[in-house]
Amino acid sequence: MRIAMIGGGYVGLVSGACFAEFGVDVALVEADPARLAALHAGRIPIYEPGLEHLVAENVAAGRLSFGADLTEAVRGVEAVFIAVGTPRGADGHADLSHVFAAVEQVAQALTGYAVIVTKSTVPVGTGRRLAERLRAVRPDLALDVASNPEFLREGSAINDFMRPDRVVIGTRSVRAQEVLRRLYRPLYLIEAPILLTDLETAELTKYAANAFLAMKVTFINEMADLCEKVGADVHDVARGIGLDGRIGRKFLHPGPGFGGSCFPKDTLALMHLAQDAGAPSRLVESVVAVNDARKAAMAERIIQACGGSVQGKQIAVLGLTFKPETDDMRDAPSIPIVTDLCAAGALVRAFDPVGAAQARKVLPQQVEYCRDVMDAATGSDAIVVITEWNEFRAMSPVKLSQAMRGRVVVDLRNIFDPVAMREAGFAYHGVGRPAA
C-alpha cells in the first residue's frame, strides 16, 4: 500500500513514520526547504522523543521517503493525508490557506482514485468544501474526502499514534472506509476503538476533545486561585475529584495557563465556529477569556513575589517550551511572561533543555540563554519555573540557594517541595497551595 503525507511537521512526520512502521510505503512532502534539507541529512527538524530512530529505520527499510515534489509523491497512492498547519487566522478562525493550497496541488497531480484525508485540525464543513473543490477541478476522477483527526500529544506522539485511545474516521464512502481500515489494520489487531462517522462529526470531535481538555485545565486553574484565597491545597482537590471515574485524573494540573500548538487556536476556532453556526458556546468562550487573562497575569504574580519590582533584577527562568519533551514554542505561556518581565526591567537568564533555538525566534532579544539550571540560577534574584521538565525536579534547594543572590522561587508548575524550599531559606510561591 502506498500513501502520501503532505506536511512534515509534528503531525505529518510522526504519522508518516508510524504508517511506514505499519509496513506502508509513505512519500512525505515537505514545502519548507530547511525542514526538508534536515530530513534528507538524517536529522529530525523537530524534537520528539524516539522519532529520529523510527524515521531512520523506515528510511533505511525503503518505506519512508521525503521530497518537495508533490506530483511525484501522489503517483499511484491510495490515500493522500493532509497534515499541514491550520494556525489561528487574523480574526480567530482557523487559517485554512495551507490546506486548500495543498489540496489544490493534489487535485492537479492525481491520476487515479484516492482518498484525500484531512489529518490537520479543520473546522466543520471543511471536508465538504474540499470535496466540492475536488469535483470542480477533477470531474474526471471520483475522489473521496475523509476526516481523520489526529489526537497525538507532542512528547509522547509515537506511543499515542501506535496505541491510540481511539481512531476517528469520518467518511460515508464505503470505498474510502475500506482504504482507511486497511491502513489502520495494525490498530484493529490491538483492538484500538475505530469510530466510523460522517465528515462533520469527525471534524467536530477533534475540536470538542481539545476544548474539553482545555476546559479541565482552566477549571483546575480557577480552583487553584480559590485554594490560595481559602487555604486549601489544589493538588488534594485535584486528586479528590480526579479519582472519581466520571471526572478522571488527567489534565487537572494547575499552572500558568494552557499554551501550545493546539489548545489556544482550537478553542478560539471552535468559539468562532459555534458563533457562526448560531449555537455559541459560552463555556468555550469563557475558557478562552479566562486562559488569556491568566497568562497575562503571570508576570505580575512574579513581580509581586519579587517585592513589587523586577527593575534591574536577574530572573532565572526554567523551562520555555509550552510543555516538557518538546521544542514547540507556539503560544507558550513563557512568551507573555518573559516579554512582560523584560518590559518591567528584569534581566532574564533562561534555560530550557531543548527549546532555546525556537525560543530565540519569539522571545525578546535581550534574553540570555544558559547552559543549564545552575548557570541560570547563579547570581539570580529569583527563579521562575515555567515548564516542568523532569530534570528540574531533582534540583537541590540548598545548591540553588548557594548559587543565587536572592531567595525567591516562583514555581508555576509546583514541581518543588514547598517545605524543602522554605527550609533552604526561600520565599517559595507555588500555585494553589497554602503557605507551609
Ligand SMILES: NC(=O)c1ccc[n+]([C@@H]2O[C@H](COP(=O)([O-])OP(=O)(O)OC[C@H]3O[C@@H](n4cnc5c(N)ncnc54)[C@H](O)[C@@H]3O)[C@@H](O)[C@H]2O)c1
Ligand atoms: N502538533 C500537535 O501536537 C498536533 C496534534 C494534533 C493535531 N494537530 C494538527 O495537525 C496539523 C499540523 O500540525 P503540526 O503541529 O504538525 O504543524 P507544523 O506547522 O509543525 O507542520 C506543518 C508542516 O506542513 C508543511 N507544509 C505546509 N504547506 C505545505 C504544502 N503545500 N506542501 C508540503 N508541506 C507543506 C509546513 O512547511 C510544515 O512543516 C494542524 O492542523 C494541527 O492543529 C497538531
